[in-house]
């Protein structure tokens with residue numbers, strides 16, 4: 319069951335993904351795939367068979383995926399994500 323706040327957070331990320339990424343963001347994507355499960359598992363999420371995630375629609379992925387995590391406030395996958403904010 320999807321939580322209302324989680325869905326609202328996803329909608330907000332979709333709108334704010336048109337804004338610039340925070341200058342304090344460091345790091346890189348380590349392909350954990352956890353942002354592809356916010357708030358439900360994306361149907362385009364795949365595994366490379368070696369423990370890393372990949373996107374089956376990568377060239378045409380939406381801006382919310384391209385920009386994640388855009389700000390520290392929107393960073394919901396800190397435990398596994400390769401990005402951080404200083």
Ligand code: SF4
Nearest residue numbers: 347348351353399400
């Ligand atoms: S949570 Fe971070 S490291 Fe994991 S797939 Fe998303 S951007 Fe990449």
